[in-house]
Amino acid sequence: MGLKLTSHIEDYLETIIMLHKKKRVVRVRDISRKMGLSMPSVCAAIKVLSKNGLVNHEKYGYIELTKQGENLGERIYDSHKILIKFLKEILNTDFRTAEKDACKIEHGISGNTVKRLIAFVKFVETCPHPEGADWLKSFNYFYKYGKRPKEGKVRKIREKS
Amino acid sequence: MGLKLTSHIEDYLETIIMLHKKKRVVRVRDISRKMGLSMPSVCAAIKVLSKNGLVNHEKYGYIELTKQGENLGERIYDSHKILIKFLKEILNTDFRTAEKDACKIEHGISGNTVKRLIAFVKFVETCPHPEGADWLKSFNYFYKYGKRPKEGKVRKIREKS
DNA sequence: AAAGAAAGTTAGTCTAATCTAATATTACTA
DNA sequence: TAGTAATATTAGATTAGACTAACTTTCTTT
Numbered sequence: 001m002g003l004k005l006t007s008h009i010e011d012y013l014e015t016i017i018m019l020h021k022k023k024r025v026v027r028v029r030d031i032s033r034k035m036g037l038s039m040p041s042v043c044a045a046i047k048v049l050s051k052n053g054l055v056n057h058e059k060y061g062y063i064e065l066t067k068q069g070e071n072l073g074e075r076i077y078d079s080h081k082i083l084i085k086f087l088k089e090i091l092n093t094d095f096r097t098a099e100k101d102a103c104k105i106e107h108g109i110s111g112n113t114v115k116r117l118i119a120f121v122k123f124v125e126t127c128p129h130p131e132g133a134d135w136l137k138s139f140n141y142f143y144k145y146g147k148r149p150k151e152g153k154v155r156k157i158r159e160k161s
Numbered sequence: 162m163g164l165k166l167t168s169h170i171e172d173y174l175e176t177i178i179m180l181h182k183k184k185r186v187v188r189v190r191d192i193s194r195k196m197g198l199s200m201p202s203v204c205a206a207i208k209v210l211s212k213n214g215l216v217n218h219e220k221y222g223y224i225e226l227t228k229q230g231e232n233l234g235e236r237i238y239d240s241h242k243i244l245i246k247f248l249k250e251i252l253n254t255d256f257r258t259a260e261k262d263a264c265k266i267e268h269g270i271s272g273n274t275v276k277r278l279i280a281f282v283k284f285v286e287t288c289p290h291p292e293g294a295d296w297l298k299s300f301n302y303f304y305k306y307g308k309r310p311k312e313g314k315v316r317k318i319r320e321k322s
Numbered sequence: 323a324a325a326g327a328a329a330g331t332t333a334g335t336c337t338a339a340t341c342t343a344a345t346a347t348t349a350c351t352a
Numbered sequence: 353t354a355g356t357a358a359t360a361t362t363a364g365a366t367t368a369g370a371c372t373a374a375c376t377t378t379c380t381t382t
Contacts (some may be wrong), residue, residue: 006338027360028360028361032359037340038340038341039359040340040341040342040360040362040363041341043360044339045339059347059360060346060347060359060361061360087274090281091278092277093271093273093274097274100269100271101271101274104270105265105266105270108262109265109266110254110258110261112258113248113262116254116304119300120304123304142283143277148284169368169369169370189331190328190329193329198370198371199371200329200330201331201332201333201371201372203330204330204331220377221377221378222330
């Protein structure tokens with residue numbers, strides 16, 4: 001099972017998955033707009049995806065995901081989502097930064113690391129309240145003031161930059 | 162302050178910083194070996210770094226970092242270290258995976274996210290023992306068994322794959 | 323100090339990913 | 353349904369980053 005895609009090509013696949021979830025039908029133009037790339041660039045990428053059996057596409061038609069393409073795309077998209085979650089909900093970075101960073105990070109990261117990250121996010125989310133308050137709130141306090149909150153000290157801390 | 166480097170060029174700079182810490186003197190061959198790239202590739206990269214005022218290099222000579230190159234390189238290297246720390250010590254991935262993943266992740270990640278990650282790692286490390294045992298051990302238990310350990314249940318869990 | 327080995331450079335090629343301009347097809351609308 | 357607008361494709365250029373082969377310089381060893 002070779003199938004070596006570049007991270008750029010994976011980006012296209014991920015975008016197709018995302019569009020597919022919303023639109024049911026995906027065209028070159030949609031991808032082009034979403035990714036901010038020219039249509040010829042998209043065309044070229046589609047050809048590569050097609051050659052690798054990840055999409056079906058006949059000239060001037062819609063772009064359909066094959067089963068394989070859907071599987072791989074979902075996997076990539078899952079990494080994306082977990083990263084976003086980690087960046088936004090745990091590190092508490094702002095939305096735009098999280099999106100930008102996730103895109104940079106997600107490719108090439110090993111499956112195992114993603115698995116661990118997923119577990120980690122779950123672990124943190126289900127964390128009991130060890131310090132008399134929510135664990136994540138404690139982190140935000142820590143980030144802001146450089147020290148841990150005293151028992152019962154944490155209220156709401158909104159700090160996004 | 163423009164100075165737009167590609168992530169590949171940043172990789173070279175980071176390698177130079179790392180070598181510099183150990184060897185005091187850095188040559189093309191060292192970089193080539195460390196990165197597993199040909200010497201001509203390194204030469205080309207050095208030219209770019211040189212044009213951007215990050216290294217001084219005269220033909221057939223050693224490669225010296227300028228002040229600016231050192232500053233930027235250190236910054237990049239710091240991100241690298243914090244990522245490694247997060248991957249290895251918190252997510253508990255094995256050494257090789259951590260190194261590989263850190264390389265993929267580190268470029269393009271925003272300064273703010275790195276700052277938050279640094280704080281996060283510190284926060285976790287200084288975590289009191291809320292569950293009757295070390296927090297990270299609890300995570301490893303959670304990763305392995307999919308549920309939180311009961312009070313006083315966590316011993317050593319070595320699980321690296 | 324001369325010869326051979328190691329390191330560094332130059333020249334030229336290749337691939338991936340982008341673009342613009344031009345052309346072709348399909349869709350809309352008057 | 354004919355004409356225009358939107359979409360898609362092809363052709364061709366550019367850039368970055370890598371390579372090999374060939375050449376030059378420096379180092380080492382006898």
